[in-house]
Amino acid sequence: MAKKLFFGLILCFIAFSIVFYVQKKPELVSHQTSDSSAMISSSETRDNETTSTSEKPIYPGRADDWELLVVNEKHKIKEEPTDLKELPNGMQIDSRIFDSYEALNKAAKKAGFDLTIISAYRSVAEQESIVARDTQSYLDQGFSEEESKKRAMEYLTVPGLSEHHTGLAMDVLEEDWYNDGNMLEEEFGETKAGKWLDENVCHYGFVIRYQKGKEKITGINYEPWHIRYVGKENAEYMKDHDLVLEEYVEQIKK
Ligand SMILES: [Zn+2]
Secondary structure, three states: OHHHHHHHHHHHHHHHHHHHHHHHHHHHHHHHHHOOOOOOOHHHHHHHHHHHHOOOOOOOOOOOOHHHOOOEOOEOOOOOOOOEEEOOOOOEEEHHHHHHHHHHHHHHHHOOOOEEEEEOOOOHHHHHHHHHHHHHHHHHOOOOHHHHHHHHHOOOOOOOOOHHHHOOEEEEEEHHHHHOOOOOOHHHHHOHHHHHHHHHHHHHOEEEEEOOOOHHHHOOOOEEEEEEEOOHHHHHHHHHOOOOHHHHHHHHHO
């Protein structure tokens, strides 16, 4: 009796093995023929397939769109904007983003925040004259030419490498915060207005350009006041996926 049961079990096992082999075989063969490196195990092949057939995300923008222009410590501005529009405070921005800023300003007001623009478009020539002026003040104090330049540059961006040259960036604060004697300080990000900006600028086409934790990528410390126009869909995508401009453009290019 025990013998019969034993043989029965063996037969079952053999039958099961044959069925399993027949089912499995076509899959292995198809993987091997579709991949030139036939020695890859089936699980590895499956992983590769997932990566190669997974669709590339559809990005709203293209890397060479004007809204996605990257100017940073590695990318000098090539062409300065020519079509600028004056803001009520006399500063200028690229005319193409004027309406978007107006909409943002209006929405902020509705939410209870009066925005004030500290800085907008700055030409390369203007930046050069600021560097020259500050260097001169150190020269006047008796420092050597090299030392004077070094000291001046501690607080200034190299002309040509500032995003403010694009006309697409602005430094924005809340009026009460500013009137209380505060300037461009990190703590602004913790205020109600700073938090509102962080949450909402994307709906008007802007991003908080220099994010905390992304300093190595942007080359700039966290600046909760520096907003940059990238277009509404790009801005919302970047916000949703926690990407700074450098990362976003890099992903689109891939
Ligand atoms: Zn700025």
